[in-house]
Amino acid sequence: MYEQRYPGKEAGVYSPRDWARLEVACSVAHGPALLDVGVGAGQMLNILARDPSIGRLTGVDVVTHSKLIRPERADIRIMSVLELDCPDQAFDCVLCMEVLEHLEVMDFPKALVELRRVCKATLIVTVPYDEAESVWRNARRGGHRQSFPEEKIERFFPRAQRRFIARAKDEAQWVMLIERREPAECWGR
Numbered sequence: 001m002y003e004q005r006y007p008g009k010e011a012g013v014y015s016p017r018d019w020a021r022l023e024v025a026c027s028v029a030h031g032p033a034l035l036d037v038g039v040g041a042g043q044m045l046n047i048l049a050r051d052p053s054i055g056r057l058t059g060v061d062v063v064t065h066s067k068l069i070r071p072e073r074a075d076i077r078i079m080s081v082l083e084l085d086c087p088d089q090a091f092d093c094v095l096c097m098e099v100l101e102h103l104e105v106m107d108f109p110k111a112l113v114e115l116r117r118v119c120k121a122t123l124i125v126t127v128p129y130d131e132a133e134s135v136w137r138n139a140r141r142g143g144h145r146q147s148f149p150e151e152k153i154e155r156f157f158p159r160a161q162r163r164f165i166a167r168a169k170d171e172a173q174w175v176m177l178i179e180r181r182e183p184a185e186c187w188g189r
Contacts, residue, residue, distance in 0.1 A: 002043065006067055021097070021165045021174060022047060025124055028178055031092025032056065035118060037081050038099035041067045045074045058091070060084065081111045089120040097126040098174075101144040108146060112156060121181050125157070129164065129175035153177065 026047055032055040036044050039059035048057055049071035057074040060081075070076060079085050081099060094115055103111055115123055127148040153160075153175065160177035167174055 001046065001069060002041070005069065017166055018043075021126065021176075024163060024165060024176060025095060025097060025126070026051075028122065028124055028176075029093045029095055031121060033091045033093075033120075034058070035060065035086070035091040035094045037061075037084075037094065037096040037115065039065065039068065039076060040098075041065045042069045042071065042074075042076075044095060044097065045076070046071045049073050058086075081114060082107055084114045084118050086118045088117055090118050092120050093122045093124065094119040095124045097124070100125060101127050101131075101146055101148065103145060105146045109156075116179075119179075119181065123177075123179040123181075125160075125177045125179075126165070126174050127153075127177070128167070128171075129153075129173045131172040148175070 022044055025044065029048065030053070032053070034048060034054050034057050036048065036057075036059040039045055039061040042059070042065070045057065045059045046069060048054055057071070059074055059076045060079045061076075062078065062080050064076075064078065068076075077085075081096065081103070096111075096115055100108055100111060115125070128144065130149045131144065131147040153162075157177045157179065160179045163176040163178070165174040165176060
């Protein structure tokens with residue numbers, strides 16, 4: 001669908017590694033209510049929209065991406081991960097892929113509190129693992145503003161299951177962090 005609408009290497013077309021990362025996330029993302037934070041062009045939402053077991057599918061981003069392909073059955077809203085206008089534990093699964101590294105370092109803890117607040121069962125986060133130097137830091141707006149070395153991941157995601165996913169040649173790997181909440185458990189804030 002994306003290749004037909006945006007042929008070549010235009011924004012909105014993922015590499016095979018990008019699609020593989022989404023495939024791994026979809027194998028973990030379950031529940032009747034899902035939230036995708038950082039919709040971008042909508043690739044993840046379009047994959048999830050095909051899953052009939054998902055009853056309520058919501059996506060949020062700070063802006064509407066110019067190449068967004070909106071799935072018919074997803075509610076897409078403009079909002080920041082720093083202030084999710086959603087009730088506590090509103091979603092069985094919350095996905096936040098390739099978003100947190102774009103936040104300023106001081107905003108990251110607040111974003112994580114918000115993600116955990118709206119998540120009832122499974123939180124799936126991907127970040128670049130131990131990136132030597134944040135990509136695009138000074139080159140352009142929207143680049144990576146922070147890195148995620150082992151110590152930071154241990155401190156902020158101590159109980160998360162990890163899955164490492166290859167990026168482009170000579171780049172740091174992505175790490176998918178999967179936190180599962182027990183029904184009576186409260187996320188630490």
